Amino acid sequence: MYQHTRLTTNRLGFFQKFRNFDYILLICILLLGFISLATMYSTDGGEIKFHTKSHFTKLAVFTLMMLVMSFINIKYWFSIGYLAYVAVVGLLVGTYLFGITSSGSQRWINLYFINLQPSELMKIFIIVCLAKFFHRMKLENVNSIYTILTSLIIILLPMGLVIVQPDLGTAVLIAISGIAVLWFAGTNYKYFIYTILGFIISLPFVIAFLKPYQKLRVLTFLNPDKDPLGAGYQIIQSKIAVGSGGIFGKGFLKGTQSYLEFLPEKHTDFIFTLFSEEFGFVGSAILLVIYAIIIYRIIAIGASSRSYFAKIFCYSFGAAIFVFITINMSMVLGLLPIVGSPLPIMSYGGSSMLATMIGFGIVMSARVHNQQLIA
């Protein structure tokens, strides 16, 4: 599909690479990291405890990793695209076979030095893989049956492996990441419409196959007050926390809802609730602005990249991050049913942060090497 050519041009020196850094993006990421640390500190009840420490370590290590990644030429990331995908699929299979079961689903795999959640990594590597797949593809081939089928297999294979864990939420997010790439690669919009129609038609059958707890989540979303102490508890408490925050919030370390443990999952999926309770509408708006700047920078980097791979990756990654944030926030604000989806960087959880940082690393690498052509 592509020819390997010598790449003698645009070889950059170390300091040149430094100069090419997107400092706005970096500052925003660091700022976000700092905010997430402060929030984590608050979830620990105003003390430096396990979550704060662990989050700090991960943040430091993964930020460093991101910086290192940005010095590595984008073409290397291109070259390992398929390999990384296959590796993560391997991990998913491994998870299926020897995974660690926790609260009813088998999502983690023990890699001796770290417990990894491969499905989180898949959210990023599916983009890398598909971006490589569509790289320099002739436009008339993009909509060929072969291409569509191949990309569908690439998406459905990890999805299937994640659904059996079972973790429908992450599977959907993986699908969204993949579909984002298809969209930016130029797949005919007809296919999206067909997919949506097909989905709507098959909805009754899907519902029939849903696990009871998943059905309950949807029903709870439609009417959380039906079972306020059971299934509706999380969303009701989350809304109370956010709502009681008001314009300026209850103040740092003063969120009663989280402090008194009314808030479930406050370290992970509901971290935004806690933040919003303590910092109010103004704080939440600032957080959203930071996220918006990050997404804008990612898209801008994509636009300024010379290689097609980098462009597609940046656009898709930006879109994916946008969707992740939207889904997480909509969920905690009661606009969507509860699906397990973390808020990038803010939420506690190594795999999710690793995946996001890898994404940022590749984006940053694309920025540093934005003149790099990939044959």
Added chain:
Amino acid sequence: MIGIVSRLFFLQVKENKKYLTLSDKNRIREWKLAPVRGEFHDYFGNVIAGNFEAYQLHLIPEQVEDFRYVIYRLKDLLELSDNEFKKVLKKKNEIKPWETLIVSDNLSWQKFSKINNHLYDLNGVKPVISISRNYPFKENFTHLIGYVSQANQDDIESTQAIKKNFVPGLKVGKVGLEKTFEEKLIGTNDIERYEVNAYGRRISQLEFQKGEKGKTLRLTIDTEVQKLANELLKDKAGSICVMDIYTGAVIAMHSSPSFDPNLFVFGISQDDWQLIRNDPMKPLVNKTLQGNYSPGSTIKPIVALSALENGIINTNFTVRCTGKTEMYGQTYHCWKKKGHGYVSLRNAMKQSCDTYFYEIARKLGVDKLSETAKKFGLGEKVFGDLFDIEKKGLIPNTQWKKNALGKGWLLGETIITGIGQGYIQTTPIQLCLMTAQIANGGYKIYPHIVVDDKVKDQPVDKFTPLYKNSKNIKIVQDAIFGSTNEVMGTSYRSRIDNPKYQFAGKTGTAQVKKITEEERELDLKTFQIPYEQRDHALYVAFGPYKNPRYALSVIVEHGGNGSTTAAPMATKLFKLIIDRHKIRESLGNKKYLEI
């Protein structure tokens, strides 16, 4: 993105108040403590229903690490019986883990201090000193005041004050004045506000709001007289009530047999309950208010008064008593077989000649008689709504019989009504009121038990006369005087000659069954008749005669004869009542003395 921002705006700015309230509701929890109940004092300020410090043992299940261990340890220490132990376990299953489980609500000091010594290995167990009801005079005031016991669902639903102040283990009035004045007595809760976490664990106390003690009620009762009444009726079934004839203040009101109300405060044991419930003398019945008795001869003053008022007779009217009289084809007997000979009103009252009263009742007619009787307080509730158990008694007339029984009135029934037999039924408190209103010269009074600062005792000048001619009252009073203080009087043996204590009274003997001719021939003595068939002994009196102040009624169920059983009790009562009058007076209501 816009959606999220607008959602944030909606939740945090627009609906902020609502969620803030919800958040506070989440984190702040109130703990109500049982309110301190108001007391009952007698007229002299003695506490007759008070509070004492009860030693209790509370336990919050979720704070106990090893519930099984602790509960079995407590069972040993408190020497709980298997039954009590099962009850505690049952209660534990009914409450939430953070709610208080009352293991024991009235511990002895020994056990309480024993628990305190073992607290080191009883995590989560709390020894508590709590305020609880106490009746120091035990059975003396049971029927009057009633008792408190654990509130049940009905109590909570029927009384707003209980609903508002309810806490588990709250004691509320079940009968008597404790029940009537629940709203005044109950007080208000102490409220503790705590910040709690999602599991209900208390984090910090935010506020403590002191409640108010319930109102203390002062009664018109004199404990000494009440105690004497209880003593006099010991081992008998009956009732004694004493009333101030001008103010209507009830000095004593006792129903016998009684029981110890303290038994009910912490839940009565099955054995004690069965004992009280199955007692043939019916301690649970307040005979003063619930007992419907035939008044017997105690009705005679009213019959006489009615005849005088209606101009049927005058003081010179005489009847010849031969021991029995034939009317409308029936034979009516006088209690004296030989007869009284020619008797006038005064003599007939004195010797309680039945023949005389048959004759005037016949001439009077039941409708006029019932009119007078009702005027003097018979046939309706004496205390109005004060006691829900109070009975109205029954004063029959022709209209009543037609309505209630659908039959016409028979003249023979008028005749026996004249001696207080037949349909006529009165409660002891009604008889007391009737006597009081005759004694005070025929004026209406309003009996009451609670000294109320707002409603002053009925002032003298507002007394409404119940008579047409005050002379008639005087005649009846004098006739009653003769009955006690002159030779041949039915209660002559019970008289007191000292004018300070001298009283006037009328005996009564109410038949509980019709006496057959055979029995009349046998002329059995009281002790020869089975208990249930013996006559009720009644006595109504007022004194001191020269300047009357108090009226009383005595009823001894199946006591036989009014003059031998009931009248002697009045002697003892009057001595005490009149001795105590000075002390009572010194507390200040001189106003009613001169009349």
